[in-house]
Amino acid sequence: MRYQVKEKLLSVGILAPSMLAIGVFVYGFIGRTIQVSLTDWNDIVSFMQGEFDFVGLQNYLRLFNDSRFITGLWNNLFFMLFFILGALALGIMMAVFINDKPRGHFIFQNIYLFPMAVSFVVTGTVWRWIFAPGSPRSPRGINMLFAQLGRPELMWRWFTSTFSIGPFNIALVTIIIAAVWQFSGYTMAMWLAGLRGIPEQLIEAARIDGASKWQIFTRILFPMQKAITLSAIILMAHISLKAFDLVYVMTGSGPNNVTDIPAVYMYETTFRGNNYSRGAGISIILLMMVGILIIPYLINTFGEE
Amino acid sequence: MQDYGKFKYLVYIILFLLTIFFLLPMYVLFATSFKSFAEVSRQAMWLLPSEYTLAAFAEAYTRLIPHLRNSLVLVIPSTLISAMLGSLNGYVLSEWKFRGSDTIFALLLFGMFIPYQSILVPLVRFLQTIGLYGSLQGLIFVHIVYGIPITTLIFRNYYSDVPSSLTEAAKVDGAGIFRVYSKIFFPISIPAFVVVIIWQFTNIWNEFLFAVTITQTPAQQPITVALNNLAGSQVVQWNVQMSGAILTALPTLLVYIIFGRYFIRGILAGSVKG
Numbered sequence A: 001m002r003y004q005v006k007e008k009l010l011s012v013g014i015l016a017p018s019m020l021a022i023g024v025f026v027y028g029f030i031g032r033t034i035q036v037s038l039t040d041w042n043d044i045v046s047f048m049q050g051e052f053d054f055v056g057l058q059n060y061l062r063l064f065n066d067s068r069f070i071t072g073l074w075n076n077l078f079f080m081l082f083f084i085l086g087a088l089a090l091g092i093m094m095a096v097f098i099n100d101k102p103r104g105h106f107i108f109q110n111i112y113l114f115p116m117a118v119s120f121v122v123t124g125t126v127w128r129w130i131f132a133p134g135s136p137r138s139p140r141g142i143n144m145l146f147a148q149l150g151r152p153e154l155m156w157r158w159f160t161s162t163f164s165i166g167p168f169n170i171a172l173v174t175i176i177i178a179a180v181w182q183f184s185g186y187t188m189a190m191w192l193a194g195l196r197g198i199p200e201q202l203i204e205a206a207r208i209d210g211a212s213k214w215q216i217f218t219r220i221l222f223p224m225q226k227a228i229t230l231s232a233i234i235l236m237a238h239i240s241l242k243a244f245d246l247v248y249v250m251t252g253s254g255p256n257n258v259t260d261i262p263a264v265y266m267y268e269t270t271f272r273g274n275n276y277s278r279g280a281g282i283s284i285i286l287l288m289m290v291g292i293l294i295i296p297y298l299i300n301t302f303g304e305e
Numbered sequence B: 001m002q003d004y005g006k007f008k009y010l011v012y013i014i015l016f017l018l019t020i021f022f023l024l025p026m027y028v029l030f031a032t033s034f035k036s037f038a039e040v041s042r043q044a045m046w047l048l049p050s051e052y053t054l055a056a057f058a059e060a061y062t063r064l065i066p067h068l069r070n071s072l073v074l075v076i077p078s079t080l081i082s083a084m085l086g087s088l089n090g091y092v093l094s095e096w097k098f099r100g101s102d103t104i105f106a107l108l109l110f111g112m113f114i115p116y117q118s119i120l121v122p123l124v125r126f127l128q129t130i131g132l133y134g135s136l137q138g139l140i141f142v143h144i145v146y147g148i149p150i151t152t153l154i155f156r157n158y159y160s161d162v163p164s165s166l167t168e169a170a171k172v173d174g175a176g177i178f179r180v181y182s183k184i185f186f187p188i189s190i191p192a193f194v195v196v197i198i199w200q201f202t203n204i205w206n207e208f209l210f211a212v213t214i215t216q217t218p219a220q221q222p223i224t225v226a227l228n229n230l231a232g233s234q235v236v237q238w239n240v241q242m243s244g245a246i247l248t249a250l251p252t253l254l255v256y257i258i259f260g261r262y263f264i265r266g267i268l269a270g271s272v273k274g
Helices: A004-037 A044-049 A058-063 A067-099 A105-117 A120-131 A141-148 A172-195 A200-208 A213-224 A226-241 A244-250 A262-272 A276-302 B002-033 B055-095 B101-110 B117-130 B136-160 B164-172 B177-185 B190-206 B209-214 B223-230 B238-269
Strands: none
Touching: A004 A276, A004 B055, A004 B101, A004 B117, A004 B136, A004 B177, A058 A276, A067 A105, A067 A172, A067 A226, A067 A262, A067 B002, A105 A172, A105 B002, A105 B238, A120 A141, A120 A172, A120 A244, A120 B002, A120 B190, A120 B223, A120 B238, A172 A226, A172 A244, A172 B002, A172 B238, A200 A213, A213 A226, A213 B002, A226 A276, A244 A262, A244 B223, A262 A276, A262 B117, A262 B209, A276 B101, A276 B117, B002 B055, B002 B238, B055 B101, B055 B136, B055 B177, B055 B190, B055 B223, B055 B238, B101 B136, B117 B136, B117 B209, B136 B190, B136 B209, B136 B238, B164 B177, B190 B223, B190 B238, B209 B223, B223 B238
């Protein structure tokens, strides 16, 4: 058709501003951050003047010998693992129950999902109040509740605890609970959307054959929801790498960095310590971890169309 | 529910316990914010106030009102502009595909998954160069740019469900790209606009990392940064903080309560194939 060339140019023209913006602000800036991570740009004067020398992979090598960074990586790993397990277990359970339409299911569903609408800053503020340990003589938060219930032996330091099981700092439990609180509804919403696509007859047929509720779940629902569950896992894994706000507001890096994660370290070292190159190095490592998760997911989800 | 048999009550007990877990922070928020400062620090911190007072709210309100205003000034233009861009992009990527357009789409999408830390230093320098660093305008600009991927995705998925015969027929009649958009696609886009606007509103209102790095002076800070700063004062006034948290959460919670259905579609947009 005659107008094809013109329309093609217009198509590209409409996309051009966005392509340019993403090209510069995502890809260009990532390139620039990689460049910065290979320099010794670590003070405010050289930042203002934009002067630096290339030092190769020195920043990365230093990071992998930096105990704060290593602790943060371990913390992020455990946080990711338990956060995902918790949000999946709760979310899937909530979805399966709600899908069977118990009385008041609409209210339950809305209560389980509302934390998704709340800022991590609010979540962090409230859970910090709940878990603030106070001191043994004047306990606060849950510790006060334990004291008042006559079980003072249950009191512990919560997010200020420096106790660890191997590389797992138990202070992280507090952040994991807050994150599970916020994101279980997410898994629930994804699972519910998937469950509604499973044909009723299939479940009915299994039921007639005498399958129990549990068998229907393990043999039919769970296998059929594998793709959705995997999506939820990948998306939550990437969120946990980026969970700067929650940790920063709720606990910060904590004593001995017990609740530190690389995203918090990056922010503090870059914008409080003016170590731009080290911060850039941390953020590129974060980007690579996110990329490992997200690129196969993007190819798989959107590539085959 | 009938086929749970004797486990039926167990299901209700579990649902009820989960409800307590999810509402516990809400209880804390409300119980604490209606207390006087003298009462928050006492033994009764888990109990409802013995005397209800709005003093904490009054103080939180006075301290946060400029920041609530900042957040509104931030959220409205960035939401509307990124929605409009997303609608046009999604329309072209769904209805006027050309060689390479799917690749462009994938490259755009990647932008919503990157840890923003990885662009933060160049971004700060760029904003300094063009004189927008530290200002709300700078933050608006940033939210428009990084909002493009998600808004494009939602609109593209939405338009993909429109029967292609409709576009084809219009094309055969000689209607151009803008005419098809304004006559066919824009008028049917209201549900997608609602989803996108709610999603962007909620996310930009709640956002913290860009806000805390880009706005420098208290006068420019949006509500999330101001709320976090309330915690920075010497004596922790928990009642004021909790009132502040309620004020911060209220707008997005209202949106959730009124438009819950559309909010869920926004949540699912990033995760389920369209």
